[in-house]
Amino acid sequence: MGKTECTCLLEDISQFYGKEMATRDAYGIILVELGKKNPDIVVLDADLSCSTKTAKFAKTFPDRFFNMGVSEQDMIGVAAGLALTGKIPFASTFAIFATGRAWEQIRQTVCYSNANVKIVATHGGITVGEDGATHQALEDVALMRVIPGMTVIVPADAYETAQAIATVAEYHGPVYVRLGRAKVPSVMPENYKFQIGKSYIFRVGKDVNIIANGIMVAEALKASEILNKEGIDTGVANFSSVKPLDEEALLNIAKSSKLIVTAEEHSIIGGLGSAVAEFISENNPVALRRIGVRDTFGCSGSSKELLNFYGLTAEQIVQTVRDFFRK
Amino acid sequence: MVNIESLEDKARQLRIEIVKMLAKAGSGHTGGSLSAADIVAALYFYKMKHDPKNPQWKDRDRFVLSKGHAAPVLYAALALSGYFDKSLLGSLRKLGSPLQGHPCCKELPGVEVSTGSLGQGLSVACGMAIGLKLESSPARVYCLLGDGEIQEGQVWEAAMTASHYKLDNLCAIIDHNNLQIDGACTEVMNIKPIEAKFIAFGWNVFTIDGHNMQEIVNALDEAEKIKGKPTMILANTVKGKGVSIFEGKVQYHGVAPTLEELEIALKELKDGQN
Numbered sequence: 001m002g003k004t005e006c007t008c009l010l011e012d013i014s015q016f017y018g019k020e021m022a023t024r025d026a027y028g029i030i031l032v033e034l035g036k037k038n039p040d041i042v043v044l045d046a047d048l049s050c051s052t053k054t055a056k057f058a059k060t061f062p063d064r065f066f067n068m069g070v071s072e073q074d075m076i077g078v079a080a081g082l083a084l085t086g087k088i089p090f091a092s093t094f095a096i097f098a099t100g101r102a103w104e105q106i107r108q109t110v111c112y113s114n115a116n117v118k119i120v121a122t123h124g125g126i127t128v129g130e131d132g133a134t135h136q137a138l139e140d141v142a143l144m145r146v147i148p149g150m151t152v153i154v155p156a157d158a159y160e161t162a163q164a165i166a167t168v169a170e171y172h173g174p175v176y177v178r179l180g181r182a183k184v185p186s187v188m189p190e191n192y193k194f195q196i197g198k199s200y201i202f203r204v205g206k207d208v209n210i211i212a213n214g215i216m217v218a219e220a221l222k223a224s225e226i227l228n229k230e231g232i233d234t235g236v237a238n239f240s241s242v243k244p245l246d247e248e249a250l251l252n253i254a255k256s257s258k259l260i261v262t263a264e265e266h267s268i269i270g271g272l273g274s275a276v277a278e279f280i281s282e283n284n285p286v287a288l289r290r291i292g293v294r295d296t297f298g299c300s301g302s303s304k305e306l307l308n309f310y311g312l313t314a315e316q317i318v319q320t321v322r323d324f325f326r327k
Numbered sequence: 328m329v330n331i332e333s334l335e336d337k338a339r340q341l342r343i344e345i346v347k348m349l350a351k352a353g354s355g356h357t358g359g360s361l362s363a364a365d366i367v368a369a370l371y372f373y374k375m376k377h378d379p380k381n382p383q384w385k386d387r388d389r390f391v392l393s394k395g396h397a398a399p400v401l402y403a404a405l406a407l408s409g410y411f412d413k414s415l416l417g418s419l420r421k422l423g424s425p426l427q428g429h430p431c432c433k434e435l436p437g438v439e440v441s442t443g444s445l446g447q448g449l450s451v452a453c454g455m456a457i458g459l460k461l462e463s464s465p466a467r468v469y470c471l472l473g474d475g476e477i478q479e480g481q482v483w484e485a486a487m488t489a490s491h492y493k494l495d496n497l498c499a500i501i502d503h504n505n506l507q508i509d510g511a512c513t514e515v516m517n518i519k520p521i522e523a524k525f526i527a528f529g530w531n532v533f534t535i536d537g538h539n540m541q542e543i544v545n546a547l548d549e550a551e552k553i554k555g556k557p558t559m560i561l562a563n564t565v566k567g568k569g570v571s572i573f574e575g576k577v578q579y580h581g582v583a584p585t586l587e588e589l590e591i592a593l594k595e596l597k598d599g600q601n
């Protein structure tokens with residue numbers, strides 16, 4: 001199946017360490033670096049290359065970049081065809097169009113054929129902001145997770161994104177990587193090594209463990225500081241690999257938790273919270289609370305306003321934990 | 328030198344295998360498999376460069392069966408080409424068989440991509456054509472579409488892609504039998520004029536009799552000479568072609584022959600009345 005861990009040269013990846021940066025920006029930069037090393041890498045976009053940051057690749061490698069225009073379904077099919085002739089296509093557009101508009105193409109043509117297509121979607125989640133509900137992908141992880149053979153990655157920061165992109169370029173098989181529009185703080189430590197199917201555990205708590213991915217890892221870390229000061233022993237884990245899920249780590253966490261809180265910039269239906277719930281309820285039932293967008297569409301607003309409005313904050317995590325222990 | 332008679336005989340053999348495997352399976356798509364038999368025979372036994380002993384040969388021509396429900400005609404062509412033993416055809420649609428109801432490339436060597444959900448194949452063919460051009464490969468890509476299938480919007484996205492990227496190594500063929508599940512294509516959702524649409528999308532178009540082997544061969548040969556644009560061969564066909572009781576009948580779109588019908592079919596096909 002190819003490599004599942006990052007073997008990319010350190011100098012390419014280390015430039016992202018400690019940077020507060022949008023994950024899509026990290027994607028645009030590392031894609032060019034990978035393109036220099038591997039001539040089989042080709043990139044497709046659906047008229048959003050300036051937003052998805054694939055425009056950098058287009059400028060550097062015009063012969064290996066294919067703008068498909070506003071036609072996501074065709075883009076995914078063409079990517080599959082390229083993969084079936086030995087290329088490593090990275091197909092990019094906004095998360096909702098990549099996974100929603102072209103879902104059946106991904107299921108039938110990419111995954112059922114096990115075509116080596118990398119779908120890297122930007123503008124995932126509510127932080128797309130002002131464009132509102134039509135452009136806020138809150139279901140993409142669920143849509144991708146359900147397809148057999150699909151790998152689903154939601155990196156937390158620029159450093160992890162660069163490693164994840166470098167890794168999936170070497171891994172053989174369909175992958176969905178979900179990135180965001182807004183700047184995100186640096187959270188992953190310098191010695192971190194991304195691996196498909198592996199979580200990163202910052203700390204295991206005896207009372208509560210917060211399992212997060214994407215931008216919610218930073219919020220989980222903030223929440224854990226507050227909770228630990230209040231005497232609630234709180235741990236945090238980054239489950240950037242939603243599928244395959246790091247079941248071994250999750251089992252250990254479940255065994256040492258009174259409560260697990262999941263936190264994701266996604267609907268609470270079908271995403272990380274669901275994946276965790278499915279596993280622990282069958283293997284080691286423990287109290288669970290899910291932080292995410294409830295069964296509702298988004299709306300217009302600034303990223304920060306929306307995160308507050310939908311309760312995707314450290315404060316919400318803290319309050320959820322406090323409520324549980326006060327019962 | 329092309330031997331038209333021997334290709335016609337191959338098409339007849341494909342039809343015999345199609346009705347036999349469908350009757351044994353008890354379900355499947357008879358009409359659209361038979362209508363495509365002459366085209367598929369010309370591709371597999373005349374035009375395409377491929378190596379059944381080495382299905383992954385890098386410079387092989389690619390065939391994408393976008394109308395995946397016509398799987399029996401593809402399976403018959405693969406078996407008669409030597410990709411696998413003919414006896415495997417008897418397992419069509421059975422549990423554990425690599426001959427799924429619609430083609431699955433993970434299961435069966437020689438199948439280039441899994442198909443069956445209509446409208447997706449031409450995009451894949453475009454991607455393959457681009458990939459082969461990037462490799463400076465001499466290989467060509469052939470894509471067989473149904474006429475009802477072109478009602479899918481994605482086909483027209485792909486039609487734009489093919490001409491935008493000047494994919495002259497791509498040749499698509501429409502099996503134009505004018506019948507889809509619910510009736511005549513022109514009545515369910517009018518697809519005409521097909522030629523003018525593809526010409527407007529920047530394609531070279533040949534219209535032929537899809538059961539005239541000489542015309543099929545000529546069109547496939549001529550398509551290779553067209554530079555700077557993809558070619559569409561609009562092949563006028565008859566659904567169920569080769570078996571009088573199936574010909575032109577919409578009810579045989581997705582129904583397998585009964586044993587009595589098989590007997591009639593085999594008699595006609597062996598008598599060379601196709």
